[in-house]
Amino acid sequence: MFTKIRYNSPVVLTFVIICFVILGLNNFIGNWLMYNFFCVYRFSLTDILGYVRLFTHVLGHADLSHCISNMTLILVLGPMLEEKYGSKILLESIAITALVSGILHCLVSSGALLGASGIVFMMIMMASLGGMERGTIPLTMILVAIIYIGGEIVDGILNQDSISQLTHIIGGICGTVIGMGLGKKRG
Numbered sequence: 001m002f003t004k005i006r007y008n009s010p011v012v013l014t015f016v017i018i019c020f021v022i023l024g025l026n027n028f029i030g031n032w033l034m035y036n037f038f039c040v041y042r043f044s045l046t047d048i049l050g051y052v053r054l055f056t057h058v059l060g061h062a063d064l065s066h067c068i069s070n071m072t073l074i075l076v077l078g079p080m081l082e083e084k085y086g087s088k089i090l091l092e093s094i095a096i097t098a099l100v101s102g103i104l105h106c107l108v109s110s111g112a113l114l115g116a117s118g119i120v121f122m123m124i125m126m127a128s129l130g131g132m133e134r135g136t137i138p139l140t141m142i143l144v145a146i147i148y149i150g151g152e153i154v155d156g157i158l159n160q161d162s163i164s165q166l167t168h169i170i171g172g173i174c175g176t177v178i179g180m181g182l183g184k185k186r187g
Contacts, residue, residue, distance in 0.1 A: 011078070058115065095173050104166065112114055125145070
């Protein structure tokens with residue numbers, strides 16, 4: 001019989017809770033909160049909040065559906081990664097992916113970016129590298145890269161929608177580089 005609920009994955013659970021709280025506050029206060037603190041877009045080098053948004057844009061979401069789809073995958077993949085690599089490494093991986101995707105978005109796009117889909121793709125690629133042994137690349141990682149990242153490249157070319165395929169690709173690349181780096185350290 002279960003007697004306790006355990007906060008088993010502190011980075012993942014805290015991330016998810018923060019995302020839902022921000023969405024709730026934004027719905028109560030209005031889009032001012034999301035736009036000023038949880039979206040990244042081109043900014044003046046003197047805008048201190050611009051540097052903060054390079055990291056915080058992964059906490060903001062356009063609506064409940066957007067948030068739920070990202071949080072569901074993060075709750076599936078994140079605890080496994082946090083258990084395998086530790087809370088500190090997972091938090092650093094999230095921060096690196098947020099920063100890289102935020103900077104590249106500002107360099108190539110004039111629009112605003114928000115959401116954790118880059119983090120989701122980072123986690124997908126890190127998880128697919130979980131069985132990596134010295135001198136090998138898991139076939140699962142290759143297939144995931146072809147299916148997810150290849151699909152994003154095709155979508156980016158064929159579709160003109162508000163979804164940032166660039167962020168998905170960057171997240172996948174970050175997850176691959178981080179995952180391979182961690183695999184080499186363990187091997």
